Amino acid sequence: MLPFRPSSVGMAGDVIPELIQLWIVIRDEPELTAKEYELRWRRLQNEGHTAYYEIRDSFNATRSPNDLLFLSRTCVNGLIRFNKNGDFNNSLHHTRPGIAPERLSKLIHQWSHYIQPVIFAVGDYRQTLTNAQTGDLAFLDPPYMGTKGRYIPTNFDFEEFYLELERLNDAGVRWVLTFDGVAGERTYQSTIPPHLYKVQLGLPTGNSPFTKLMKTSLDSVVESVYLNFEPPPEALSQAINFRQKKLSRRSKQQMQQGRLFN
Ligand SMILES: C[S@@+](CC[C@H](N)C(=O)[O-])C[C@H]1O[C@@H](n2cnc3c(N)ncnc32)[C@H](O)[C@@H]1O
CATH class of the missing domain: 3.40.50 (Rossmann fold)
Incomplete structure (x- = not known):
């Protein structure tokens, strides 16, 4: 059972729109977000590094928050880094598979529980x-x-x-x-x-x-x-x-x- 959750409204902000969008989908669609991670994670296990770089290209073209979540869990040391053009440019962390989907799903549901009263703002x-x-x-x-x-x-x-x-x-x-x-x-x-x-x-x-x-x-x-x-x-x-x-x-x-x- 999840304990205490603050009832008062809070705000969280960042200048990176994709980061804020990711927190919004975690708050509002935890089940779907966890499933989307699992799909990408399974592709990585089956297809290897090409899957990572295809998903990175997809993120840079579409700015999908689900792509960003996958990249942040499988890139080198989890560092979200953008180049001068605003494209995600960290590489795959070759020596580890990325957090297992079942474990991340549990975390996503916990985060979602805690951030229900939070308003997210880009700016x-x-x-x-x-x-x-x-x-x-x-x-x-x-x-x-x-x-x-x-x-x-x-x-x-x-x-x-x-x-x-x-x-x-x-x-x-x-x-x-x-x-x-x-x-x-x-x-x-x-x-x-x-x-x-x-x-x-x-x-x-x-x-x-x-x-x-x-x-x-x-x-x-x-x-x-x-x-x-x-x-x-x-x-x-x-x-x-x-x-x-x-x-x-x-x-x-x-x-x-x-x-x-x-
Ligand atoms: C040390 S990181 C903190 C990230 C986040 N708190 C975390 O724990 O993952 C600094 C953050 O400040 C954000 N930032 C930089 N300039 C900003 C600004 N003018 N207004 C709001 N956020 C800004 C960056 O995008 C980055 O996410």
Whole structure:
């Protein structure tokens, strides 16, 4: 049985229309979305890499959210990457088959359950946040410093982003921002002005998919999380314990399977 689901309406936004369309079909047609994944996944198992590249071509021609879901689960380290023309250009992850359809179907139905009250919007974050008001909570996950052009060809303007944080502070909107951090020996340090936030946390989030992609090393990542409010201490320790339990379960599984790059 699925537990708690928030009853109040929430909003989620991104500038990539295909990503938002994917969340809409997951919310509204979970059964069909799971079936569409299974069809593509079975093709990959039977026909091999040509099926992946045909589905990638199909996505670039039609922008089908079901193609995108398949690509995101079978491409190298699950990284959704677009070239300058806006075409999906990550390759097939040859050494793994992609998440099994039965497992993904369960997840899709769970996600669908939780996101029923969510309104999805394509657009700039400032547009999505326009009506945020006192008492609202915003979760912000912008491109990191040092990841120029990774998601969209245009650069993310951090100075404008800080202005928006200031506006949210003035409007009494609480926010949680995942922003930068440390991956292996590299530090993606943000220049976020300290007066904008009240708390900075370092949360271990596993291994970097980017260094896995480059196969240079297996960098562990500590992500910085900023809050413009003081959370209750029990909420903080719950979040940290949840993360650590999840990570230690995952690394145990990887060790058992003798995998370095999973
Ligand atoms: C670090 S990723 C976060 C992705 C997502 N939260 C997740 O966990 O999969 C940064 C996201 O910011 C989006 N983005 C970039 N510029 C944006 C803008 N001006 N307004 C809204 N979203 C933007 C990118 O398309 C990308 O999906």
